[in-house]
Amino acid sequence: MCMPESGRKTDYQLQIKEVLKDEGEEVDIPALGGKMPKEVALMMQLSIPPTCPYIVQFIEWFEGPESCSIVMERPEPCQDLYHYSIDCGGSLSEEVAQLVLLQLLLALCHEYLVLHQPLQSFLLHMDGVYTVLDISTMLFCLMCGTVPIWNQETGSLDFLRAVSEEFQDLMDWCFNPKRNNRPTLEQIASHPWLQKGW
CATH class of the missing domain: 3.30.200.20 (Phosphorylase Kinase; domain 1)
Incomplete structure (x- = not known):
């Protein structure tokens, strides 16, 4: 109370x-x-x-x-993503992962609009490289149950479970070895993988 x-x-x-x-x-x-x-x-x-x-x-x-x-x-019912993914067998379906990413992007957009210097942290910069990497790493782990590993021979990530081509494309873009070639949060939000479920 x-x-x-x-x-x-x-x-x-x-x-x-x-x-x-x-x-x-x-x-x-x-x-x-x-x-x-x-x-x-x-x-x-x-x-x-x-x-x-x-x-x-x-x-x-x-x-x-x-x-x-x-x-x-503490909204009820609720559960943190780590334990939720364990309950789901160690990885989420693409439909659930899309919903998680959409809610996260909406929250980040709200933070970006509400907050201003000197209150901004690195999570609030809509085109921050570390924000994209943080979100992409979380998403990959939720979907695949492992951390992302870039394969130098194939020039793309190794996916240890079957995922859609759109998801592979998004992850390869997010983890591009050249930082300047990675997407912004706005580009992630408009990517076909996130859009196809809505």
């Missing part, structure tokens, strides 16, 4: 994340209450309406001597 600022009781499923003070930087944002850990400021900013249904909402945070605790909603 959580008591919102309005004083009206609302039932929540909650989750608490602990962030060590020496692991994250602090920011000073008077509009949000002054000095606070950067992650807290990001979560607070993303919880200001209009909110995105694909981003877990911030409830409260508490500061301790060595760490801070961030209280967030």
Whole structure:
């Protein structure tokens, strides 16, 4: 049970994340209450309406001597992707992976529109190379159950399970050895693999 600022009781499923003070930087944002850990400021900013249904909402945070605790909603039913993929036999179907990627891209687009310097982190730059690599690695692992391995002889990735040609094309593009030849998040969103299911 959580008591919102309005004083009206609302039932929540909650989750608490602990962030060590020496692991994250602090920011000073008077509009949000002054000095606070950067992650807290990001979560607070993303919880200001209009909110995105694909981003877990911030409830409260508490500061301790060595760490801070961030209280967030925990939508029910829910399960983290790692355990969900294990329950699915170690990999997801292409239809489910498309849905996961679509929701992730929608959340990132919302973050990009809401946040601005100095609150941006590398995950918020829509054309950031590391963002593309992070998303692509996650997607490959969810689909194939292994980390991606680039085959120098074939000039493409090794796929240890049967996947569509569109998925292979997208992954080969995302993991192109030449960084400048990799797609942006906008290009991933418009790729035929993601579009064919919708």
